[in-house]
Amino acid sequence: MNQHRSGPVRSAAAREAVLAATTRLFHEQGYDKLTIEGIAREAGVGKQTIYRWWSSRGAVIADCLTEGRLFLVEFEVPNTGELLRDIEHWLTTVLTILEARNGGELVRSIVAAAAEDPAVGDGLSESLGVERSLTARLAVAVREGQLPADAPIEQIGDAIFGAIIVRSLSRKSDSGESLRQLVRFLFTPTGRQGGAEAPTRRT
Amino acid sequence: MNQHRSGPVRSAAAREAVLAATTRLFHEQGYDKLTIEGIAREAGVGKQTIYRWWSSRGAVIADCLTEGRLFLVEFEVPNTGELLRDIEHWLTTVLTILEARNGGELVRSIVAAAAEDPAVGDGLSESLGVERSLTARLAVAVREGQLPADAPIEQIGDAIFGAIIVRSLSRKSDSGESLRQLVRFLFTPTGRQGGAEAPTRRT
Amino acid sequence: MNQHRSGPVRSAAAREAVLAATTRLFHEQGYDKLTIEGIAREAGVGKQTIYRWWSSRGAVIADCLTEGRLFLVEFEVPNTGELLRDIEHWLTTVLTILEARNGGELVRSIVAAAAEDPAVGDGLSESLGVERSLTARLAVAVREGQLPADAPIEQIGDAIFGAIIVRSLSRKSDSGESLRQLVRFLFTPTGRQGGAEAPTRRT
Amino acid sequence: MNQHRSGPVRSAAAREAVLAATTRLFHEQGYDKLTIEGIAREAGVGKQTIYRWWSSRGAVIADCLTEGRLFLVEFEVPNTGELLRDIEHWLTTVLTILEARNGGELVRSIVAAAAEDPAVGDGLSESLGVERSLTARLAVAVREGQLPADAPIEQIGDAIFGAIIVRSLSRKSDSGESLRQLVRFLFTPTGRQGGAEAPTRRT
DNA sequence: TCTTAAGCGAGACGGTACGTCATGTCTTAAA
DNA sequence: TTTAAGACATGACGTACCGTCTCGCTTAAGA
Known part of the structure; x- marks a missing residue:
């Protein structure tokens, strides 16, 4: 046969x-x-x-x-019930690992590899636990009503991961404060639609 | 002397x-x-x-x-007063140009260059008009109350740009629908927190 | 079966x-x-x-x-009783075969093999019929008095074969005329010792 | 210009x-x-x-x-007036040098090179002094009547050189005695046709 | 005006890595 | 137990670029 x-x-x-x-x-x-x-x-x-x-x-x-040989840890997103805190925790862990080397060299290397080779690109976001772990946490948040039902959780994951990449390519080093601002903006219940009426609603 | x-x-x-x-x-x-x-x-x-x-x-x-030789157009974000519509318009234009070649090869090339060389990384996000144009539009939105006053506009720009990069590295080609979902999530006034009751539950 | x-x-x-x-x-x-x-x-x-x-x-x-696979013909030296004519006939045949390819490539190949490997060297001159056939013919000539009794017939064979090789290595192509001159010199009864006294002895 | x-x-x-x-x-x-x-x-x-x-x-x-780098000596053929003795002397010298290494390896190497590459073939016989020196000595012999006027001296040189090659390819080692027999046959004034009586017997 | 040193095109140099091919030894599965 | 198929470590092939270094010219500023 x-x-x-x-x-x-x-x-x-x-x-x-x-x-x-x-x-x-x-x-x-x-x-x-x-x-x-x-x-x-x-x-x-x-x-x-x-x-x-x-x-x-x-x-x-x-x-x-x-095979998980490049990143030796699992970037597991905890689930304490409070979305923002969980994500921030995860973010800190990820950044600590990724920048442990010499200023994000690790991210840039993996990005270079992905840019050159399709196969690397395929396994890219998943390998960082973005897909497997971050997305899963966001799905929970959707189920629990912390995120709207139609929130494009995969795209949000990509956006966060992408912001990490952009930061790394630009060689910025602010200990991740700017990324923390981003996730705060994304996951703070008050949302990002500020303006005149929003603040009033917010108080 | x-x-x-x-x-x-x-x-x-x-x-x-x-x-x-x-x-x-x-x-x-x-x-x-x-x-x-x-x-x-x-x-x-x-x-x-x-x-x-x-x-x-x-x-x-x-x-x-x-010197603007690599991207021959200016990715100007229009300002019609309606933020989401403007961003979506810009996004469509950008994707059209970037993927005109063979499936995002252009993005991957520039990303590879940025990963390899600091100088390229420096000029990267700016060159796409992300900084100059997208951020400017977001600043206007903040001023006009469409975004909260403390919205990290630069980080939001990076996140969108980053999502484009991640999408390109993964060789996905969905005509940008997923990215459009992302910006809709980011800039829809109703916000992303799940429904009316969620905030109340939080307090 | x-x-x-x-x-x-x-x-x-x-x-x-x-x-x-x-x-x-x-x-x-x-x-x-x-x-x-x-x-x-x-x-x-x-x-x-x-x-x-x-x-x-x-x-x-x-x-x-x-096993005679490389040279598909037997280079038999005829025996008409006239030594020079026989040798010249053989020479013509040999050259025709050997140079049928592209300008003596065949000889050069076999020489290269012999230079590299002792086993090939051993079977070399014999395989061309030099030993078996040419030497045999010369032996007859000795017996019949066309060559002196102490003529080193094996060495003469080697010399002729060697001249063919040298000619091939030098990539000369004169249709064998030079080789024919050689055998004429070797086997013409008047011998090679010219000068004043030899001709007189010859008459 | x-x-x-x-x-x-x-x-x-x-x-x-x-x-x-x-x-x-x-x-x-x-x-x-x-x-x-x-x-x-x-x-x-x-x-x-x-x-x-x-x-x-x-x-x-x-x-x-x-450039004469492979054979460090000049194989000059002496000229004492006696052809055979001169050639034998030259032959002894040549063989001593060529076989000094490990049993003619040098000759086989140069032959392999010549078989593979036209350029080597071109410079081959000349480099050993065969053309420049041996042929010159033979020309003198012709002039002085020790060889007939129409002796193909170049071909004779090739034959001697070729005999050396064949001997080397066959890995024979008899201290050159067989080659000395050859030159004795070639250059002994009595010639190689079997004595005074043989021709008569033949007719 | 003349000097002179730098910029220029061209490209040789010692290297490193490429991707391919053949070597001779070895292991596997089928017959 | 031999065979075909072929994986393996080794190492040379000939090519492409690397970054450095002459060359001989052209050119523009300073003397």
Whole structure:
């Protein structure tokens, strides 16, 4: 039924060595210094073995990404019942991790990889727990009435993630205060529609 | 007293040729295919002339960016008095231009450049008119009471721009409907907090 | 019918396939383009099967050589009783065959193989019929008094063969006239010792 | 009058380093172990510098050959007036040098190079002094009547050289006795046709 | 007006990495 | 147990760019 193929099978050891080496080099040197030859050298693997199984260095990174090798923590959004506080907590954690290196180099590297390779782009937002975790928390908020029923929660997640990226690309470093302002604006019940009448309603 | 210097001064023609060639190649092939040697060849210029005046290919791109060579239109946000409609109009225009090429290649190229080079990152959001134009429109909205006085308009701009980037990196193509949902959420007067009773419940 | 059992049954077929494929590729592409992998592919044989039986590509060629697969004709030297005419006839035949390809490529290929691999060198001169046939003819000449009894016939054979090789390596193409001059010098009864006294002795 | 060409000129140092390294490696390891990368490494030169000026490793060897770097001595044929003795002397010298290494490896290497590359073939026989020196000595012999006026001296030179090659390819090692037999046959005044009585017997 | 030093095009240089190919050893599944 | 198929580490191939460094010219300011 299935097409038969004889011969040796893919070496699990080689695959593991490549992904491990890639992760190591990616963290140490960033995406633009990452080379196929460097990975092969570090992994003790032939170049051809990499080319046999991955189409580009981006594809290798994408595999690392989807296996959770690049971000070693789960960016879980807590659920205390108070949306804004939960999101702010999550934001602080995320920023701490992402900027632990040298000023957001990690974000820029992953963005560069995503810009170059479709496969990386696919696993991008999900890998940060944005989709899996942040969106889930927002869904809860919708269910509990903290957000309107028609709130585009996925797009809101993208917007927050996008703001993090933009901030990182601009090399701003304000300890995340500006991002905190953003989420406060987004999730403060008084909403953003201020103006003349809003303040009165707000008091 | 003054440092003596004889000889010719920087050639305006060479500078123009380099920037023009860079713009051309950037649009034709994208950032990752862009090379110093390619620019020099295309511009009919010596490599050293480029290295004399720019520190990297990123710096050349940054110059193109700040001179408005990469995006040939001004992304002006109209002001009809109705904020949401204006933003949606601007969004449609921006997406039309950015995706005219092959599926957001243009955005990804500029993002890659920004991820690699600080100078590009600096001029990034501004170059798209996000800062100059979108933020200005939001400031007007604040003044006119369509947004609360403490709305972090710059961060909102970044969030929208960031959402565009994230969408582009993920290679989604839904004609911008998801982004339109986002701005509708952000700028609809009814706000996003779920219905009439939610605020009361909070107090 | 023979598909029935395991063991060395297939061996003979594999051996034949390898030698046939090698011969084909050698003639089509020359020695330097000849590869083990290419032979295996062409023969429909595993690489290991080749390595099991032969130590190198030179060894495969050597087998082809000793089995007469590389030169499909026998370079028989005729025996009409007239030595010079016989040799010249043989020479013409040999050159016709050897240069039929593209300007002596065949000779150069076999020489390259011989230079690289001892086994090929061993079978070299013999394979062209130099030893078996030319030397035999010279031996007859010695017996019949057309050559002196102590003529080093094997060395003479080597010299003629060597001259062919040198000519081929130098890429000269004079339709063999220069070689014909050589054999005329070697086998003309008047000998090569010209000068004043020799002709007189000759008359 | 002459076409002007700006820009830097070929580096004599790089050229020298390449040829010196090639000569060294050729003697140490033979032609088949000789690689462009090896030469570049040994010479402390970029690979591209080699490819810029030579079309193949054969071309580099050819340059070494024509500059007399591969054979460090001049194979001068003496002229004592006695042809055979002179040639035998030359032959002894040549064989001593050529087989000093490991059993004719040097000859086989140069032959392999010549078989692969036309340029090497061109400079081949000349480089050994066959053309320049041996042929010159034979020409003298013709003038002095030791050889007939119409003796094809160039072909005789090729034949001797070719016999050396064939001997080397066959890995024979008899201290050159067989070759000495050949030249004795060629240059002994009594000629090679079997004595005084043989012709008569033949008629 | 003449000197002179910088800018310019061109491109050679020592390097690094690319993606491909072949080597010789090894492992697997089928016959 | 041999075979074909082919994965593996190794290493050379020839190409493209990197950033630096001459070249020989053109050119403009200062003497």
